[in-house]
Amino acid sequence: MEAMYTLKQIPSEVQIRKFLRRTLFGKNVFCPLCRSRKVARYESRFRCLACRRRFSLLSHTWLSNLKLPLQVWWTLLWCWTIREPVLQAQELTHLPERTIRRWYATFREHLPREEHVLERIVQMDEAYFKKAALVMAKQKGTRKLAYTVMHNRFPNKTDVMDFLFEKVKPGSELWTDGGSIYIGAGKRWPVTHSRDIHSKFEFEHTSEIEGVFGVYRTFVRRMYHHHWSENLDQYVREFCFRFSSPELFGNPRTYLLKSLMLVPTR
Ligand SMILES: [Zn+2]
Numbered sequence: 001m002e003a004m005y006t007l008k009q010i011p012s013e014v015q016i017r018k019f020l021r022r023t024l025f026g027k028n029v030f031c032p033l034c035r036s037r038k039v040a041r042y043e044s045r046f047r048c049l050a051c052r053r054r055f056s057l058l059s060h061t062w063l064s065n066l067k068l069p070l071q072v073w074w075t076l077l078w079c080w081t082i083r084e085p086v087l088q089a090q091e092l093t094h095l096p097e098r099t100i101r102r103w104y105a106t107f108r109e110h111l112p113r114e115e116h117v118l119e120r121i122v123q124m125d126e127a128y129f130k131k132a133a134l135v136m137a138k139q140k141g142t143r144k145l146a147y148t149v150m151h152n153r154f155p156n157k158t159d160v161m162d163f164l165f166e167k168v169k170p171g172s173e174l175w176t177d178g179g180s181i182y183i184g185a186g187k188r189w190p191v192t193h194s195r196d197i198h199s200k201f202e203f204e205h206t207s208e209i210e211g212v213f214g215v216y217r218t219f220v221r222r223m224y225h226h227h228w229s230e231n232l233d234q235y236v237r238e239f240c241f242r243f244s245s246p247e248l249f250g251n252p253r254t255y256l257l258k259s260l261m262l263v264p265t266r
Helices: 013-025 070-081 086-093 097-109 157-167 204-224 229-244 252-259
Strands: 039-042 045-048 054-056 121-129 132-139 145-151 173-176 192-195
Touching (some): 013 070, 070 086, 086 097, 121 204, 132 157, 145 157, 145 229, 173 204
Parallel strands (some): 121 173
Antiparallel strands (some): 045 054, 121 132, 132 145
């Protein structure tokens, strides 16, 4: 347990608390429920003089159930931002593996919403996993990705159509391989469609998206050690964020500034 506190990347308990307070409240603490600044402090709890409700630093955030010491939790978040494999994070924090996996999943869940609509030249392809399929597209020459996941079935022409309708701008060029699910795509959605025929050793049209699938498989295997298809949506969501918004994962602070906010609902 002692080892991690000496890591220079991990701020002190006081520094973490101060960062969380500044991120959530700015300079002066206010009531998350009625926003009154008339609050009384009682140890680490606050009481609102206006609406007479109690709150704490994290009570109205997705960290309301945080029970780990702040430095241990910060170490876990730091591990997740730098893609530390689960088992190495376990060695570093001495927490049970399931606790690490649960926190990694929680960090992933609270990534901000991100929806890309792809345009210009769009490469689209599918990849297969145990009992699941992933249809993904990449705007050529950019880091923009869009995807959809199927469980216990193969993607079909309707899935391709729905995907194009939601995620690809009309007027784009669509590049795919010769797969039968893509046949006629250009007739059902206004895109200019061209296909490679892999049996003729043509791969130019899907080279970038096929590269992304390779990077995805390596990412999951390295960080999570195993690919559970039931988590495919979550893994891919995390992967796409890391791919298109690497700045969010610079350190725990950059991630928290984008993901931590007051939810004044209780
Ligand atoms: Zn209040």
